[in-house]
Amino acid sequence: MTRVRVESGELAGKTRNGVTAFLGIPYAAPVIGAARFRPPAPLPRWTGTRAANEFGPSAPQPGGIRAELVLGPSTPSGPDCLVLNVWTPRLDPSAGLPVLVWQHGGGWINGSGSVPALRGDTLAREAEAVVVTVNYRLGPFGFATHPELTGEHANLGLLDQRAALDWVHRNIEGFGGDPGRLTLGGDSAGAMSAAIQSVLPGTRRPAALALHGGVPSLREPAAVADIVEQLAALIGVPVRGLAELDDEVLIAGAMDLGPLYPFGPVAAGELDGGLPDPAGLPTLLVTTADEGTFYLVDEQSPREFTKVEAERVAAGLLPGDAVRRYGIAAANLLAERACDPRWALAAAVTTALMDEPADAWAAQAGPVWRFRYVRPATLWDGWLGATHTLDVPVLFGNHRRPELARLFANDPGVDEVSARMRREYKDFLHRSALDRPVWTVVEPYVHEI
Known part of the structure; x- marks a missing residue:
């Protein structure tokens, strides 16, 4: 059993094959009831030592063949879903290792930081870096922006991601990481999230980005508000009544809206003016x-x-x-x-x-x-x-x-x-020279702009 102290208390992780894993670490308070449609709230401190040997719950989601085919299944969902996982090859506050924070994909509706594809022990060991994976709210809970449901707030899933990044900046040194050497990465919707976070006002700029299978775009606020109203009408409640429904009812209703899932980041709130230009990061x-x-x-x-x-x-x-x-x-x-x-x-x-x-x-x-x-x-x-x-x-x-x-x-x-x-x-x-991308199997292409 290996211990580390973070701002909310002490964690106990487990070391295997030279890498120490701390799983299911909460970075914000549980999202229960009306809190499901409010920004993430600070996490209360705990007493004693909290076991961090198992993945936490995933955000509520419908699942499906595409959700699991390439990345594997998520853990069961629950209100304590605002958690992250850390793998470190050196549990030494003076190590100063680079940090990779990975946002999972899943089309803004599925996925988690605990899917089998994202287990971070091998990458942490061989890349000599601290690897972090993050859960955030999905579907209507993360992106159903409407004044009668989310008030003045928008893109709650993005606010979750920012809260997780803030937690990493405040705590990662204890895991051997250097917050000044943080690369923000992700796959699919997670790559879009990483790119958005790099230009989102109020988010600390990472040192670099790693985007796999996605660059950002935003939905129009009026169109998303209309979809929220359609969802409420389909279920038979006023818009504000959506906050009182069970997770399963909301997810089923959202899936019934059509074959193309309607929720994702909206040009509202801090993104009211649209996406700023890319941040010029490596x-x-x-x-x-x-x-x-x-x-x-x-x-x-x-x-x-x-x-x-x-x-x-x-x-x-x-x-x-x-x-x-x-x-x-x-x-x-x-x-x-x-x-x-x-x-x-x-x-x-x-x-x-x-x-x-x-x-x-x-x-x-x-x-x-x-x-x-x-x-x-x-x-x-x-x-x-x-x-x-x-x-x-x-x-x-x-x-x-x-x-x-x-x-x-x-x-x-x-x-x-x-x-x-x-x-x-x-x-x-580690910002070493990248001479050529040898992991393609045809003549590769790489360019620096």
């Missing part, structure tokens, strides 16, 4: 070669798509002239994929939803190291390709965990890719 910006296949996964996967079906799905997912985008993607396919409409659809989605926004962000930010992860999953005879966030469990060294191993079955080479990724990450976290 940024590792990663996308995968086949991001778009993730959006085609459903309970019937794997399955084939006809050209008509693919164009219909494209129209629902893509901005602008979806059919034209689909046609361009089809014309540019490699020969082995040219006869499969699914690959054209996936390529169009990858370009429109991931590559173009990432390149636009990179053009404003800097310096940027731009990576592309291309090694495919072997699951379903390669149906997924190198899908959205597939790089994340490989980076963290969790690709052989039982919950995720089927993605990489019969691919012994991925173990070396995993080790090389962590070596590159160590260089980035």
Whole structure:
């Protein structure tokens, strides 16, 4: 049993294979009743030593096949969900190690810092860094901004993340970390969160960013307020009555609003004027070669798509002239994929939803190291390709965990890719030279802007 003192009391963690883990650490008070729609509140102190050997509850969420396919399942939900996890290779306040704070993905509706893909022990040990993963409120609890529900506040999930970052700045030195060497990273919605936090007024600027599969965008306040009113009407309560409903009722109602989940960060509150320009931080910006296949996964996967079906799905997912985008993607396919409409659809989605926004962000930010992860999953005879966030469990060294191993079955080479990724990450976290991104399996591209 290993102990460390934080501002709220003493914690007892556990050391294994040279890394000490402190799990389920609360950084704010539980969100119960009306508090579910209020900013995070300070955490009361506790007496004695608090065990930190198990992950805490996840934020309430619906789950589903896409939620668990690549990153694995979250722990059961509960009101004590505003927790974080710390892995450190040196529990020494004088160690001054770099810190990686990771925001999980899940489309603003699913996920947690405890999913199997984000277990931080291997990355902490091999990158010689303190690794932190964070829970934050999701779905209607985190992003249903409306004056009759959340008052003058907006983006409660982002406020949770900021509270966690503030906690890290105040306490991480006791775990061997240097708050002045903090890299803020994340996957998918977590990457968008990290980028938003880097420019969010009132949030302490990190030293660097690591964005995997996402750059930020905001929803319009009026549109989100309208969605909240639709949700209240669907359930049959006034908007203020949503705060009195059980979690399960609210989540089920939100899922019934339509196939595209409506909640996420809003251009309101501290983001009333929209997103400020990128903060000019050193940024590792990663996308995968086949991001778009993730959006085609459903309970019937794997399955084939006809050209008509693919164009219909494209129209629902893509901005602008979806059919034209689909046609361009089809014309540019490699020969082995040219006869499969699914690959054209996936390529169009990858370009429109991931590559173009990432390149636009990179053009404003800097310096940027731009990576592309291309090694495919072997699951379903390669149906997924190198899908959205597939790089994340490989980076963290969790690709052989039982919950995720089927993605990489019969691919012994991925173990070396995993080790090389962590070596590159160590260089980035410690600000060593990044000569070339050796963890791609085709001619890589990387540029500094």
